[in-house]
Amino acid sequence: MSPISPDDLHRIFKNLDKNNKGLVSTQELHHLLEKIGIHTTLEELENFVGRTSLDYIDFLFFYDAMVKARMQEQEADDVHSSHDHHDNDLFKAFKVFDLNGDGYISCEELQSVLSRLGLWDKRSGQDCKDMIRVYDENSDGVLDFHEFKNMMSVPPTSDHSET
Template structure:
């Protein structure tokens, strides 16, 4: 039997892993939600295999199954979000190398744009209170349940007072945020 050409995962886009930990968590949450095809909060090896296939990333089924199962906690049917983060960290370190502490200005700008897209779900160039509430809710944060809190968050960075956050306002806010390293 001939071997199918497999994508070279070591040449994956460096933007797969964002350098800001809080932005990376948001992006991973979105990826997790996409891979969790039935929305039960768990990614089974079958769901992950199907998602990778749809992305054009064929993986050896037994290797994928073994790798995924090594991150599933005993008694669970699949990866919960924390397990998915652990799997990503494990694969990320082996595929992309350890994250370096230095980043260029263009890398930082690129990360900011990627993060902004996570929040700007309708792609209109602005983050509305509804969009912010949806993302916070997906992250399981209490603020996502309280629209008043979400509106206050928007107002705290909304310099032009139009009730929504544009990329410049988002970028300024993110540059003020300091997240302890995990």
């Protein structure tokens, strides 16, 4: 919803005020909102407005509240979209590790991918079961997407101590 100039708001109010009494009923306002694609019940609108008619000042406050609500809605949509994009990227990474496509990352799959990436030294004697066990919430020996996502969301820690 883009901002409307004060002159345009005044003109809208005058057009809604059919009987020139300086008041716009919530029924008239409801009709206008429906015409511009904002769907609500008359009862919801009256509860939001807190009365059955608005003078010009109340109308301006109502408009301001609508703009702020729309901006908050857009911000929430942006956050949700960003979150979805992040989850989509994580799911793509998960599929790289899930070599057999069964929806789980096994120790063998983890070790295979890490080896191909040059991040696993077989001679280290480390067991990837220990790596999986840390994030395996249901103790089934494999990581599902939720567990993988939690693992990828943990900030790295340093095991190095200064000497």
